Amino acid sequence: MAEKINNKSVLLNPFSKNNPVVVQVLGICSVLAVTAKLEPAIVMGISVIAVLAFSNVIISLIRNTIPTNIRIIVQLVVVAGLVVIVDQLLKAYAYDVSKQLSVFIGLIITNCILMGRLEAFAMGNKPWPAFLDGIGNGIGYSIILVIVGFFRELLGSGTLLGIQVVPDSFYEAGYVNNGLMILPPMALIVVACIIWVQRARNKDLQED
Amino acid sequence: MNKQSNTYTIIYIIVLVVIVGTALAFTSLSLHNRQQENADIDKMRQILASANITPAEGEVIDDFNKYIVAQEVVNENGEVTGSDAFDINVAAESKVTGTERKLPVFVCRTADRQTRYILPVYGAGLWGPIWGYVAFDADGSTIVGAYFAHQGETPGLGAEIEKPAFRDQFQGKQVFKNGTFHPVAVVKAGQHPNGDEDFVDGVSGGTITSKGVGAMLDNCLTPYKKYLESINNNQ
Numbered sequence: 001m002a003e004k005i006n007n008k009s010v011l012l013n014p015f016s017k018n019n020p021v022v023v024q025v026l027g028i029c030s031v032l033a034v035t036a037k038l039e040p041a042i043v044m045g046i047s048v049i050a051v052l053a054f055s056n057v058i059i060s061l062i063r064n065t066i067p068t069n070i071r072i073i074v075q076l077v078v079v080a081g082l083v084v085i086v087d088q089l090l091k092a093y094a095y096d097v098s099k100q101l102s103v104f105i106g107l108i109i110t111n112c113i114l115m116g117r118l119e120a121f122a123m124g125n126k127p128w129p130a131f132l133d134g135i136g137n138g139i140g141y142s143i144i145l146v147i148v149g150f151f152r153e154l155l156g157s158g159t160l161l162g163i164q165v166v167p168d169s170f171y172e173a174g175y176v177n178n179g180l181m182i183l184p185p186m187a188l189i190v191v192a193c194i195i196w197v198q199r200a201r202n203k204d205l206q207e208d
Numbered sequence: 209m210n211k212q213s214n215t216y217t218i219i220y221i222i223v224l225v226v227i228v229g230t231a232l233a234f235t236s237l238s239l240h241n242r243q244q245e246n247a248d249i250d251k252m253r254q255i256l257a258s259a260n261i262t263p264a265e266g267e268v269i270d271d272f273n274k275y276i277v278a279q280e281v282v283n284e285n286g287e288v289t290g291s292d293a294f295d296i297n298v299a300a301e302s303k304v305t306g307t308e309r310k311l312p313v314f315v316c317r318t319a320d321r322q323t324r325y326i327l328p329v330y331g332a333g334l335w336g337p338i339w340g341y342v343a344f345d346a347d348g349s350t351i352v353g354a355y356f357a358h359q360g361e362t363p364g365l366g367a368e369i370e371k372p373a374f375r376d377q378f379q380g381k382q383v384f385k386n387g388t389f390h391p392v393a394v395v396k397a398g399q400h401p402n403g404d405e406d407f408v409d410g411v412s413g414g415t416i417t418s419k420g421v422g423a424m425l426d427n428c429l430t431p432y433k434k435y436l437e438s439i440n441n442n443q
Binding site: 085 | 221239243249
């Protein structure tokens with residue numbers, strides 16, 4: 001690669017300018033699934049950061065030995081192995097959280113961000129930048145999860161992290177929770193709103 | 209070495225799979241006891257929760273041994289056949305029909321000396337299994353509490369069956385009405401079941417999960433009919 005890789009931009013770019021969800025539009029499926037409430041969104045974000053960082057490092061370490069025609073399979077095996085280990089660790093040390101996330105942890109395997117980052121970055125870079133790239137993209141993903149989860153739980157259930165924040169007097173005055181917010185399509189609409197705001201502020205992201 | 213040759217590819221993937229497989233087997237074996245312990249504690253907590261007992265963190269096992277005074281395994285005819293109720297696999301038994309089915313009963317004595325009969329239930333929701341525990345009063349007919357859990361129902365919709373708002377509806381419901389046995393029906397909010405049985409409102413937006421709860425109660429409580437009847441008659 002001719003261009004020198006700047007570790008700082010590798011870590012920070014995915015937060016906003018090159019965000020995996022709203023700019024690269026990866027991992028949308030899990031955004032729909034885990035953001036009805038804030039808490040699973042946060043734990044899911046942490047799990048994705050861990051799996052993404054470590055799978056990036058592992059793939060980067062063995063990148064020169066992988067036969068090209070089975071590289072996707074190799075990436076999948078590594079990711080699937082890590083996800084199962086994370087799931088087992090959660091079950092042993094954070095049983096309540098693992099119960100809450102249940103199938104979503106397993107679904108990290110199918111998260112396109114992982115395959116995208118492994119294929120686009122870890123296959124061609126050294127372990128340390130790959131680790132930073134994993135952390136950066138994981139956080140970029142988590143930010144969107146938390147924002148979407150925040151609005152969906154607030155408007156859909158009137159709570160945040162399970163604690164009621166919309167005062168009872170609002171309900172007495174006729175305020176109703178928006179049940180549509182809990183349904184998966186609203187996650188897409190919230191993501192679309194985030195994209196809208198972000199493009200409006202970032203002129204260089206706008207497409208013709 | 210030619211990294212694109214078939215031999216290299218095959219050897220590479222075999223070695224990789226063996227390494228990953230070993231790592232997974234090692235993780236699973238070394239964490240198994242801890243996970244089993246967690247699962248057992250969680251099960252005890254759920255059983256106690258149905259009788260409206262909430263143990264403090266770290267005291268679940270002590271409280272379980274204190275409040276659960278007896279465990280029984282009964283069959284469809286109400287006869288006691290064993291005592292290791294905790295080890296019965298309710299998921300497997302829920303598919304067995306007839307007198308072969310092993311039905312666990314946890315007898316609980318609460319802090320204020322009330323007797324509770326706690327019966328496990330197991331069924332299917334929309335995405336995966338749902339299960340729970342139903343606690344009956346000493347008369348064998350009045351439900352004093354219910355606990356439901358699920359593996360992967362939609363948060364905010366089907367998953368609401370585990371919330372007190374849904375569970376607390378079961379308190380005070382009768383399964384014996386005018387001498388006939390009816391497990392509690394789960395219906396759409398505002399509707400009534402066809403018969404005169406007691407009913408609760410399902411979760412709006414979680415129709416399939418709510419129906420699953422109704423079917424689960426039907427399948428898992430009906431075999432206890434004779435057992436509950438005998439408790440009722442001994443009153």
